[in-house]
Amino acid sequence: MKTRTILILIALISFGLGVHADETSCEICHSKLKGRLSQPVTQWKNSIHQQNDINCANCHGGDPSAKNMKAAHSRSKGWIGKPGPIQIVKLCGTCHANESFMKKYDPNSRTDQLKNYMTSNHGINIMKKEDGRAATCASCHGAHDVLKAMNPRSHVYPENVVDTCAKCHGDKKLMAQFDISGNEVADYKSSVHATALYKKHDLSAPTCNDCHGNHGAAPPGAASVEKVCGTCHVMNQKLFDESPHKEWDEIGLRGCVECHSNHAIKPPTDAMLSTDKGVCLNCHDSTEPAFKTMEAMYKTLTGLETKLMETREMVNNAAEKGMLMDDAMLKLQDAKTAYIKSRTATHKFSSDYLDHIAKAALVDVTNIQKLAKERLMEVTKRRTSFYWFGGLFFILLILLGLKIRSMEK
Amino acid sequence: MLKKINAWVEERLDLSTLRHLTLEKTVPKHRYTPLHLFGGVALFFFTVQIVTGILLLLYYKPTAGEAFKSVEFIVTQVPYGWLIRSIHSWSANLMILAIFIHMFAKYFLKAYRKPRELTWVSGFILLVLAMGFGFTGYLLPWNELAFFATGVGTESVAATPVIGHWLLLILRGGENVTGATLSRFFAIHVTVLPLVIIGILSIHLLLIQAQGMSKPIGIKEKGEIPFVPNFMLRDLMMWLGALIVLVGLATFFPWELGHAVDTFASAPAGIKPEWYFLSMYQTLKWMPPFFIGISGELIGITLISIAGALVLLVPFLDRKASREEKSPWFTIIGVLAIIFLIAITIYARFS
Structure with a gap:
């Protein structure tokens, strides 16, 4: 009876301390070590591999049930260090x-990573x-702290x-050895894509792997660069494919x-077409x-932008003056x-085509301006009426005051 | 002709009270006389509320699906609808402001003292009713701000011991603010409150007519002016001024309509009640979640209720004033109350 109680107590304490029965000798020993020898265990414990029972020996070999280091690190048991x-x-x-x-782990899991x-x-x-200077799986995913990509x-x-x-x-020094500038990351971080990703937390914004591929990482060639951008900018x-520039790749230009x-893609402005x-x-x-095409396109776009800004100001002005401008x-x-x-x-590089498309925007803007003008005129009408009404009643008020004064003299 | 009509009416009705009011009633004239005019200003705004309220009723539809659209229709399509709606909203706020000024004026002049205790009590009830008008009317446009603010406002009722949840259900017509809440707020706003307020207001005015206007303690000036036309003309001047201010505000700062309610949207940031509820809102906000096992909200509501009860009972607490003696402590408390109310309201508005 006494023994049974002690056993139950030990089991309860072990459970409370989180000691698992299936803990390998790798974990037991390495977790007691310091620095780089214990770090793999700490990192692995939070990894996707640990969650799926892929343990140290699955990659490093050896005997995870051995009681001492020599037996655990036995080359005959496949230990590779x-x-x-x-x-x-x-x-x-x-x-x-x-x-x-x-x-077995994920029916939708890809298995083409190695091939790529x-x-x-x-x-x-x-x-x-x-x-060995190039990247392996562990360089990107981590050696022990491997987690799902998302x-x-x-x-x-x-x-x-x-x-x-x-x-x-x-690392510019390392990249110089491969004839790569090493400025790519800094350039990217100054780009419109990085702004979307880091400031707006828009996870659909492209990062390195979206353009270069993740496992099959390689820079897109001159012919394919426009297709890469076209994945998002359909x-x-x-329109570029319908333009006179569609043959660029034949002369080695990169779309x-x-x-x-x-990498340093800035937010596009109308000034990109300025003369x-x-x-x-x-x-x-x-x-x-x-x-001439460039000049005409620039004129159309800047004209439209100016009109749009004017219209926005008119709408805001009417709204600030208390008019209901939800429709506008x-x-x-x-x-x-x-x-x-x-x-x-x-992107079609045709001023006629741009004029045709911009016409719709111009019609919209003109209609809104008409609406905003009507509302602003209504504001003026209301205020003018008030000046008359207020003035008249104010005179009446003064007259009443004078009447009271004369009555009580 | 006028004499004939007068004689015809005289034969059928006793017009002596009216005659007394128009020919014999006098009002004490002293340096504080202008302070007596704010009750009339509040009455003027109340009349404006009745007139504009009836006009709004012609187009307003009190259902969750139609309310916002109907107010939008009023302010965009109905001739002068924008003005009527804006005047109704501005006048509601100015009415409460006028009541506050009137109440504090009467407080500092100790006009509540014997024999006018019931005038003070009925006046306090009128203030509570006016705030009730404000609370129920705020939801009626069924816009985003009103929807969420009403949710918060009605939530505090649930802190009442024992019957709290039941009261919440009665007020909201269910667990949440829905179309059912809108229907009952509308019913309360246009039938229950007007009936009660007209009753109490009649008592308030009747008491003023019966007892005349109070003269502050220690005032030596003995002058009197006739109620008609002298005081009446002063009232008219104030009303004209109030009308100019009211229409000016409605014209230059039309009351916002806001955005239609989206019950699935999360509450927008910075939801606050109307200015006259801000002091209560901030008091509740400052309460800890629990204090010695009692909910902070309950403590807050109890404190607000005690403060309200003390204001109601001022005429019975100020024994000195009832003996026509000066009561400086009540004056100091009143000054502190004004400073506190203004400070807490400003803090709550901008915090």
């Missing part, structure tokens, strides 16, 4: 390229050239992935990049018909959409 770059790729591929194995990786510059450097703590979560790439691509790509740059500092001037001069505000949204559509239309 710290795997090298090629080993890492192969080890990850053992499971992640095995469709039937991965489906082998086609990438990273994969070619590691696997074919045996150049876990906000994951190294490859959209808001973290740029910094993960920056570990190597932000209309721009469609969107020629005007918008690649003094427009991007068209990079290739065209003022004697060419393209210059709604129409203003439509006009703004039409204006954005007009800016998109510039």
Whole structure:
């Protein structure tokens, strides 16, 4: 009876302390060590692998049930110690390229990562050239703290992935060895895409892997760059393909990049079409018909933008004066959409086409201006009526005061 | 002709009271006489409320689906609808302001003292009713701010011990603020409150007519002026001034309509009640969640109720004034109350 009570107590205390019966000797020993020898256990304990019972021995080999270090680290039990770059790729591929194995955990899981990786510059450097400076799976996903990509703590979560790439691509010395500038990350962080990602927390904003691919990482070629941007900017790509610039790749020009740059993409402005500092001037001069097209498009767009701003001011002015402007505000949204559509239309590089699209926006703006003018006139009418009414009643008030004074004299 | 009509009426009705009012009634004239005019200003705004309220009723539809649209229709399509609606909203606020000024004026002049205790009590009830008008009327446009503010306002009723939840259900017509709440707020706003207020107001005015206007303690000036026309003309001057201010505000700062209620949307930030509820709102906000096991909200409501009861009972508490002696402590308390109310209201508005 006494023994049973003691056993129950031990079981309860063990449970309370969180000691699991299936804890491996790797965890038991390494968690007692310090620094880099205990860190893998701490990191692994929060990882997706730990949650799915993939333990140390699955990658490092050895005997996780052994009672001492020598037996646990036995080469005869397959212990490999710290795997090298090629080993890492192969080890990850053992499971992640095995469709039937991965489906046990997630029926929608991809298993083409290794295949893609082998086609990438990273994969070619590691696997074919045996150049350990390139990235392996662990360089991006972490060695022990591997998490699902959409876990906000994951190294490859959209808001973290740029910094993960920056570990190597932000290192100018290292990048110089591969003939890469190393400015890409800084450029990206100054871009409109980074603003959307970091300031607006828009996870759909592109990061490195959205354009370069994640496992099959490689820069898009001149012919494909416009298709890469077109993944999100569908209309721009469609219009560009219908434009006189569609043959750019044949002369080695890189679609969107020629005007918008690649990593440091700034918010587009009408000034990109201006006759003094427009991007068209990079290739065209003022004697060419393209210059006239640029000039006409710039005039249309700036004219529309000015009108839109004027209209917004009129609507706000009427609203500030107490007029109900909800209908005008709604129409203003439509006009703004039409204006954005007009800016998109510039990618066809046809001033006639732009005029045709901008006409719809102009009609919207004109109608709103008419509405705002009517409301502002109504404000004036109301206020004028009040001046008359107020003035008249004020005179009456004075007369009453005088009457009281004369009565009581 | 006029004499004939007068004789015809005289034969059928006793017009001696009216004659007394128009020919014989006098009002004491002293340096504080202008302070007596704010009751008339409140009455003027109340009349404006009745007239504009009836006009709004011609178009307003008290259902969750139609309320906002009907007010939108009033301010955009109905001729002068914008003015009527704006005047109704501004006048409601100015009426409460006038009542506050009137009440504090009477408080400092100690006009509540014997034999006018019931005039003070009925006046206090009128203030509570006017605030009730404000609370129920605020929801009627069924806009986003009103919807969420009413949710918060009615929530505090639930803190009442034992019957709190039941009261909440009665007030809201269910667990939440819905179309049922709108229907009953509308019914209370246009039938229950007007009936009660007209009754109490009649008593208040009758008491003033019966007892005449009070003269502050220690006032030596013995002058009297006839009620008609001298005091009446002063009233008229105040009403004209009030009308100019009211129409000016309605014209230059038309009352906002806000956005239609979206019951699935989360409450917008910074929801606050009307200015005259801000002192109570801030008091409740300052209460801790629990204090020695009692809910903070209940403590807050109890404190507000005690303050209200003390104001109601002022004529019976100020024994000195009832003996026609000066009571400086009540004056000091009144000054402190004004400073506190203004400070807490400003703090609550801008915090």
